[in-house]
Amino acid sequence: MLSFDFDYYKPVTLKEAVQLLETLEQQEKKTMVFSGGTELITLGRIDLSITEAVIDIKDIQECRVMGLNEKNLVLGSALSLTKIEKANLFPLLTKVSSEIADHTARGKITLGGNICAKIFYREAVLPFLLTDSQVIIAGAKGIKVLSIHDIFHEELQLEKGDILLQLETEKSFLGSPFLCIKRRQQWNSGYPLITICALKVGNEIRVAISGFCPFPFRSKVVEEILNNDRLSLEERINTVIEVLPGPILNDVEGSSKYRVFVLKNLLREIMMSLKVEV
Amino acid sequence: MKTHTIVLNVNREIHMVTVRSADTLLYVLRSKLGLTGAKPGCLNGDCGACTVNVDGWPMKSCLMLAVEAVGKKITTIEGLKDTPIQQAFVENFAFQCGYCTPGFIMNCHSLIEQHPDADDEKIREWLESNICRCTGYEEIKNAIKSVLNKD
Ligand SMILES: Cc1cc2nc3c(=O)[nH]c(=O)nc-3n(C[C@H](O)[C@H](O)[C@H](O)COP(=O)(O)OP(=O)(O)OC[C@H]3O[C@@H](n4cnc5c(N)ncnc54)[C@H](O)[C@@H]3O)c2cc1C
Ligand code: FES
Ligand code: FES
Numbered sequence: 570m571l572s573f574d575f576d577y578y579k580p581v582t583l584k585e586a587v588q589l590l591e592t593l594e595q596q597e598k599k600t601m602v603f604s605g606g607t608e609l610i611t612l613g614r615i616d617l618s619i620t621e622a623v624i625d626i627k628d629i630q631e632c633r634v635m636g637l638n639e640k641n642l643v644l645g646s647a648l649s650l651t652k653i654e655k656a657n658l659f660p661l662l663t664k665v666s667s668e669i670a671d672h673t674a675r676g677k678i679t680l681g682g683n684i685c686a687k688i689f690y691r692e693a694v695l696p697f698l699l700t701d702s703q704v705i706i707a708g709a710k711g712i713k714v715l716s717i718h719d720i721f722h723e724e725l726q727l728e729k730g731d732i733l734l735q736l737e738t739e740k741s742f743l744g745s746p747f748l749c750i751k752r753r754q755q756w757n758s759g760y761p762l763i764t765i766c767a768l769k770v771g772n773e774i775r776v777a778i779s780g781f782c783p784f785p786f787r788s789k790v791v792e793e794i795l796n797n798d799r800l801s802l803e804e805r806i807n808t809v810i811e812v813l814p815g816p817i818l819n820d821v822e823g824s825s826k827y828r829v830f831v832l833k834n835l836l837r838e839i840m841m842s843l844k845v846e847v
Numbered sequence: 848m849k850t851h852t853i854v855l856n857v858n859r860e861i862h863m864v865t866v867r868s869a870d871t872l873l874y875v876l877r878s879k880l881g882l883t884g885a886k887p888g889c890l891n892g893d894c895g896a897c898t899v900n901v902d903g904w905p906m907k908s909c910l911m912l913a914v915e916a917v918g919k920k921i922t923t924i925e926g927l928k929d930t931p932i933q934q935a936f937v938e939n940f941a942f943q944c945g946y947c948t949p950g951f952i953m954n955c956h957s958l959i960e961q962h963p964d965a966d967d968e969k970i971r972e973w974l975e976s977n978i979c980r981c982t983g984y985e986e987i988k989n990a991i992k993s994v995l996n997k998d
Contacts, residue, residue, distance in 0.1 A: 570867075570874040574849040577868035577914050607910050610871065611891050623868070625915065651904070673905045673954060673976035674892050758975045759893075 571613045576622040577603075583631050583707055583734070586624055590730045591709050598622050602732055604632075604647050604682035607674070612687065631707075631734050632681070641703075641737040646681025650693070653680060659738060661747040662696040665766060668751040669693065671758040681733045685725055691785050692764050694721060695749075695777040698787040699768040700742040705735040723784035745770055748842050750835055754822045762823045763831055767839045772796075774845045776836075781828055782814055795840065806836050853917050857882065858926030866913045873897045873908035876923060884924035884949045888978075895977030898950035899923045905957040905976065924949035931994045932956050939990040943981035951977050955991045965995055 576598075580586040593600040601609060603623040612618035626632045632647035635656055642658055650666040654675070657663045669692050670678055683693040697704075697717050704720050706713045708731040717736075720726050725733060749766040753759060761780040768775045773796050779785040794800070794808045810829055817825035852865045857880060864879050873890075876882045876899070888896030890909045897908045900922040927933060932955045935941070942948040951974070958965055958973045965973070970991060979987065 570871050571869035573869065575868050576848055577851070577912070579914075605910075606912060606915065607892060610910055610912070613869075614890060627915075667972070670892070671895075671976040672973045673895060673898060673907050674910065676904050676906060677892075677910050757971075 571610070572616075573613070573619055575620050577625065578622065579625040579628055581628045583629050583732075586626060586629055586732060587707055587709060587730070589624055590732070593622050593624075594730055600624060602626055602685075604679040604685075605649065605677045606682075607677055608682065608686055608688065618687070626681075626732060627679075632732075634735065637740060641739055642743060644680060644736050644738075646684075646733045646735060647679050650675035650678050650680065650683070659696065659743050661699070661745075661749060661766065661768065662693070664747070664749045665692055665696055665764070668749075668758075668761075668764070680736070684721075684736075685727070685733055689724075689783050689785075690760060690764070690779050691724070692751075692761065692779045694725075694785050695764065695766040695779060695787075696768075697721075697736050697738065698777045698785070699747075699766060699775045700738045702739075703737040704733065705737060707732045707734050723786070742768070742770070746843060748839050750838065752831055752835065760822065763828060763835065765832070765835045765839065767843060769843045769845070772845075774840065774843060776839065778832070780822070781817060781832060783816070783818060786814055788812070788814065795836070795845070802837065802840055805840075806833050809836060851914055853914060855880075855913070855916055855921060856919065857921045858923060859920075864913075868912065868914055870913045871909050872899070872906075872911040872913045872916050872921070875913040876908060876921075882923050882925050885953075886946055886949060888946070888950075893978070894947070894950075895954060896947055896950045898953045898977065900953050900957050903957065903960060905954045905973075907976075922953070924953060927952065927956060930956060932959060932991065935990040935993045936987075939986050939993060941983055941986040941990040943983055947977060947979045947981075951979065951987055955987075955994075958991065959994055963995065970995075 598621045600622040601620040603625045627647045632645045634645040654663045702717050704715050704717050746769040751764040752762045754762050763780040765778050777787040790812050791809050819825040855862045885908050886896035888894035892910045899908045902919050
């Protein structure tokens with residue numbers, strides 16, 4: 570139970586949702602898109618989130634699509650993580666998703682909610698960063714289709730009134746070899762110390778990381794170093810550590826020094842398991 | 848609207864109830880419908896004490912607003928009568944203080960329905976959603992395995 574009141578709307582069409590967002594904006598009402606809704610329910614309880622209105626998008630058909638077309642896999646933002654895992658159309662995403670929270674909570678947490686979350690791990694974005702996916706957004710000005718690299722910088726750069734509708738991933742990536750490792754401080758479920766995902770495309774390795782900095786990232790510079798065959802494995806790993814973005818997290822999950830130590834080991838494991846030539 | 852008069856289908860009974868948008872399903876089940884089987888624990892999605900079954904799947908009722916449950920079939924521990932998993936909990940001494948028990952049973956019940964052939968890995972994955980402060984995990988695992996094996 571939350572201690573503040575808010576209006577709850579559950580539109581069934583996208584048009585209705587966009588119009589509602591516009592109207593509430595004109596009325597200067599603080600409004601939140603509500604997908605799984607776990608952020609408002611958990612952070613609202615301890616006064617870290619507050620709203621005057623919520624728009625529940627779970628009945629909007631465009632937010633619930635899941636399927637393959639000629640070129641792409643299309644996933645709606647309001648799909649629960651367990652639905653995505655059960656269909657298993659994108660094995661790398663299935664793996665990442667199956668490590669988020671716990672099985673019951675994943676029946677409520679949605680793909681779009683995790684990617685747009687205030688809680689900064691946003692682990693479900695990693696597979697989309699690795700596969701240069703497209704992000705489909707609906708707003709007052711219509712539908713926008715953008716490369717994830719143009720719109721996801723630490724977090725999804727949505728404008729007021731925007732709704733994340735879908736993510737589109739080229740089918741050709743779905744079968745690429747991958748490895749995803751989530752290291753936690755303790756237990757088998759919950760937030761990561763570090764989560765690293767790697768995808769091998771041809772002979773090149775791509776990596777995306779959550780839990781190292783206060784945002785998830787994929788870095789071209791890091792990948793250039795990891796794929797530089799003039800360097801030994803240890804040289805690559807040591808150089809990567811020099812060019813990582815900052816700040817490095819230093820919190821109850823682990824100190825920044827420990828995170829660097831763990832990341833080095835993870836990089837070694839990934840390079841060896843995915844048989845990157847060194 | 849900040850308050851709503853909604854219809855909830857709980858344990859195959861239809862209830863009309865007036866709720867705030869901000870009321871969780873857990874709160875409404877316990878305080879408005881008198882169904883106190885689902886337990887408040889962390890209220891944060893971590894412990895699983897509040898687990899019920901929504902449309903056949905386990906759901907932490909502290910993570911769901913009551914207004915979100917309209918049109919869905921909700922089953923609480925009060926809705927289970929003489930099921931094999933309840934019997935198995937008794938036979939395997941799968942509880943001590945019993946606070947986590949309704950949540951565990953609802954999760955196990957959903958698992959048996961969705962995956963009657965669940966292997967150890969599946970059992971581990973599903974049961975990780977619940978915490979037992981009395982650490983009766985071994986007995987709980989034995990209870991669910993005894994039901995799955997029978998089937
Ligand atoms: C028990 C528990 C364990 C967790 N463990 C992990 C973990 O291991 N790893 C991890 O990464 N996260 C974890 N989380 C965090 C969780 O994934 C995020 O809080 C996520 O926001 C929840 O998804 P949701 O669908 O409930 O989001 P919501 O609460 O619906 O939304 C989250 C935010 O995104 C916005 N939003 C949602 N959908 C859209 C959309 N389509 N368009 C625009 N904005 C939108 C909302 O307005 C809100 O600000 C955990 C959370 C819980 C409760
Ligand atoms: S009370 Fe709902 S998960 Fe703990
Ligand atoms: S039996 Fe006491 S918490 Fe599980």
